[in-house]
Amino acid sequence: MGVTKQQEQAKTTALEALPLRDDLRGQSPYGAPQLEVQHLLNTNENTYPVPQVVVDAIGTAVHQAASSLNRYPDREFTELRQRLAAYLGHGLTEEHIWAANGSNEILQQILQAFGGPGRSVLSFPPTYSMYPLLASGTNTEYISGERAKDFTLSPEAAVQQVKQHQPNIIFLCSPNNPTGTALGLDVVEAVYEAGQETNAIVVVDEAYEEFSLEKTQSALTLLEGRERLIISRTMSKAFALAGARVGYLATSPQVTDALRLVRLPYHLSAITQAAANAALQHVEVLLETVDEIKAQRDRIVTELGKMGLNAAVSDSNFVFFGWFEDSHAVWQGLLDRGVLIRDVGISHHLRVTAGTQEETTAFLVALREVIGTETSLP
Numbered sequence: 001m002g003v004t005k006q007q008e009q010a011k012t013t014a015l016e017a018l019p020l021r022d023d024l025r026g027q028s029p030y031g032a033p034q035l036e037v038q039h040l041l042n043t044n045e046n047t048y049p050v051p052q053v054v055v056d057a058i059g060t061a062v063h064q065a066a067s068s069l070n071r072y073p074d075r076e077f078t079e080l081r082q083r084l085a086a087y088l089g090h091g092l093t094e095e096h097i098w099a100a101n102g103s104n105e106i107l108q109q110i111l112q113a114f115g116g117p118g119r120s121v122l123s124f125p126p127t128y129s130m131y132p133l134l135a136s137g138t139n140t141e142y143i144s145g146e147r148a149k150d151f152t153l154s155p156e157a158a159v160q161q162v163k164q165h166q167p168n169i170i171f172l173c174s175p176n177n178p179t180g181t182a183l184g185l186d187v188v189e190a191v192y193e194a195g196q197e198t199n200a201i202v203v204v205d206e207a208y209e210e211f212s213l214e215k216t217q218s219a220l221t222l223l224e225g226r227e228r229l230i231i232s233r234t235m236s237k238a239f240a241l242a243g244a245r246v247g248y249l250a251t252s253p254q255v256t257d258a259l260r261l262v263r264l265p266y267h268l269s270a271i272t273q274a275a276a277n278a279a280l281q282h283v284e285v286l287l288e289t290v291d292e293i294k295a296q297r298d299r300i301v302t303e304l305g306k307m308g309l310n311a312a313v314s315d316s317n318f319v320f321f322g323w324f325e326d327s328h329a330v331w332q333g334l335l336d337r338g339v340l341i342r343d344v345g346i347s348h349h350l351r352v353t354a355g356t357q358e359e360t361t362a363f364l365v366a367l368r369e370v371i372g373t374e375t376s377l378p
């Protein structure tokens with residue numbers, strides 16, 4: 001906070017003097033605001049603190065790992081891959097699993113291995129804001145596909161766009177960030193089929209899968225027989241471990257072998273592995289808050305409806321909603337009342353993370369005030 005326009009300008013000029021890659025000039029880094037606000041509901045973290053048994057288990061494990069920090073860690077993080085395979089089920093074993101420092105690094109490694117100069121990745125905005133940034137960082141062309149007006153994506157529309165653009169990689173985000181809705185498996189199947197022609201890698205980013213509605217199915221069920229399919233997951237959301245930086249994926253053993261070509265040696269530190277392995281011994285405790293978060297999410301959808309707003313059905317721990325004449329003014333009004341939510345840059349819409357009951361109440365009360373006083377309803 002408090003960076004003036006002039007300071008911004010001076011920074012930009014200083015940057016321009018550097019021999020920066022041409023394709024990175026003028027780009028902005030990822031920058032969800034990290035502000036000191038009472039209610040932080042802007043980056044879809046699990047807002048509950050880490051349960052005490054997990055804190056203790058991580059503490060003990062990290063303490064033990066500390067005595068061997070003179071040595072490089074297990075480059076293959078085998079125990080972690082075994083534990084993640086056991087968590088996912090579906091007959092997966094460690095050779096199907098890969099992990100990295102957050103699923104952002106997972107996605108980056110996929111682009112490094114299968115994208116790069118002269119290659120392209122197709123995704124369907126509005127979707128996760130990191131996709132174009134990761135594409136540009138790896139010099140992969142980013143192709144913006146299109147969704148229907150209500151932000152849905154039908155199998156037919158997706159297939160037509162895959163055939164038209166012939167991408168090397170396709171990113172499907174399900175449940176989609178920022179809209180919250182999951183894709184039907186028919187879309188994933190159809191996109192995979194359509195990508196056959198160009199041997200395309202299909203990534204389903206399931207960062208929020210644990211929050212899905214009952215009827216929604218994970219694309220893990222499609223892995224068998226589809227060696228170019230990758231399901232990306234993270235410990236950052238439902239597991240309440242965003243600070244630990246652990247993302248992972250499930251795919252064919254061939255794809256994990258390909259990723260070994262681009263990973264940095266020992267990319268997962270001994271501390272990270274110890275923390276993640278300890279946490280994974282308490283999966284049930286870690287996921288205890290998921291049902292309560294889902295209840296608050298559904299409450300937000302209902303309450304926004306009562307306020308005359310439109311809120312998308314959500315399979316995640318956040319809600320995408322509108323319509324506001326001036327959504328940024330609403331965002332600012334909430335911030336002025338101690339509630340930070342996300343302005344995802346889609347006009348007339350905002351996104352809020354479902355937190356605890358108290359946080360959700362604080363958000364709803366503040367929003368009622370803001371739309372009452374600033375008359376931003378359609």
Ligand SMILES: *Cc1c(COP(=O)(O)O)cnc(C)c1O
Pocket residue numbers: 044101102103104105128173177205207233234235236237242245246247
């Ligand atoms: C939050 C999020 C991630 C997780 O990123 P990490 O690097 O694992 O913290 C991945 N994909 C989407 C769509 C997300 O919203």
